[in-house]
Amino acid sequence: MVLHERQELPDFVREHDIDNVTLDIIENALKNIRYEMDRVLVTTAVSPIIREQADEFPLIADRQGRMVVGQFGSPVDTVLENSPYRVEDLKDGDVIATNDPYMMEGSTSHLPDILLVRPIFYEGDHVGYALQWGNLMDVGGKTAGSIPIDARSIYEEGVRMPPVKLYDGGKLNEEVLRFFCHNSRTPRETRADIMAIAAGTAAGAQRVKDICDRFGKETYLEACDALLDRTRTSIINLMRQLIPEGERFEFEDYTDDDGLGNGPIKLKLAMWREGDTLHLDWTGTDAQVPGPVNFLLNHRMFQMFAGVFLISAVDPTILFNDGYSDVIKVHIPEGSVLRPKDPAPLSNRLVVMARLFDVLGAVYAKAIGFNVSGSYGTSPNFVYSGVKPDGEPFQTMEILYGGIPAIPGKDGLDGHSWWPEFLAVPAEYMETYYPMIVEEYAARRDSCGAGQFRGGCGIRKVYRFLSDGRITYQDDRAHTYPYGVAGGKPGSPSKKTLIRKSGETVELPSKVSDVPVFEGDRLVFETAGAGGVGDPLERDPEAVARDVRWGLVSREAAGSEYGVVLGEDGSVDAAATESKREEIRASRPEPPAFDHGDLPPLAEQRRIIAETRRKFNEWLSHELGTARANGRG
Structure with missing residues (x-):
């Protein structure tokens, strides 16, 4: 098929009193502001996450609160609606802070994410907002890291701060900051990170003022309107070219469980186009669950996700912003796992968010008429906390990554985040500041979904603990598989193994809280691989041989999955490979369009998940009792 080509928009130019050259300069200046805000924050924050x-994510909004550059859509309107402040009462130097997802309509999705909103003024006139949020290490609650697996309400997950002024006319409100940090297990890191986020918003505001200095306030305001309109026009063009009108496309997939033994949890999405309006409807998605995997999905955020998917897959030159929010209509049933009611717990929402992307990608695959990608692996949080031998308390948090799905024409990335700017915490950093050794950090062999283009491998990370403490993590895809498409195979599920110093081995579920670990214990943390695209028997044999050399695919899988026969020196035996592939083709059934793997019936999955959680709870209760009896953990 012919993909979208960027079109000139002469009618658009006549609608706005700004020339294309000036508009492009301002657009790129705004993009650079985002990057500068990023750099200010990551170079001044102190927590590893x-x-x-x-x-962390920055954005610049116009004076109406609409995101002009950013990623998640602007929450300015909901923050102000839930605050005592009116737009006309704001002044230069004000900064509003909040971390309550329910008071932001899910613009940030759990309590460790704190958002700062700074109005921007130029020569006394309000011209926009600079916003930035970051994931704090700890905001209180029942478990270190504020991601308790067994929380049944948001009150167990940490302190909730409604929209309050962190800065009032440039003056820091020390009492607000002190109160918030007092409720954190990591007050030093929390204070430093919040101040760093504030510095990021200050940098963004100053650079917007610099644009106004250069081009004039009115030109800047006109440029914001024009950039929003240009993106809107581009998205409409993409929808017209790629999505048939009047047809309904549906897909559903499952998150494993809620951490309390309830699951699998279904996400179902339908999409159709009516003229220049794209409808996305989550009717059929399961109701909210007792455990904390609920994801309070902001409507505008999902509009952004839907548009970003088109932009990233087809035309990355388009600037994504709130300009197209009126042409994408979203319905999310109230009381569903994507729209839970306050005070439902939210701390482990990441696993449902990841599945949301899988479902959205599959619906687009059906609508556009070619297979966009397979399914993502996993992106879990991991927390290790305790007291060092010298008596100093410690707590670390990091995000780990799984395989990125393949797309037509390209293999998936190994051990990567959905968010391209996220990085892994260096082992040297972890070992310098925390009592642990990272014994291994590698791509997980054979976890990638086979395909003409293979999915990305998950990672295998082995921690050795040097102090007694406790671990908490949330993951998924242990009971379900990251699907493959168009003949591609699913990625391998995630797996966690605790190896005691004594040699005892314990298989842990994908979500745990406060598991005691002791000096000399090891944790083998394996994330899920991603789904492949296309028939594995169509993969270039030399690419398979390369994957074997690199340790991504075993020789056994090269033969059984790809039909590639390798000689002792690792070279491809062409004749044997052709014969092997013909043998596999003759014996296999027709592959499904979406391959979810060999899963048991849904009722049996529910039984397995509930029984796995019951057995783990019994084991954990015994371990905690033993630790207390021995004065450890």
């Missing part, structure tokens, strides 16, 4: 991994 921000400083090393860049789990």
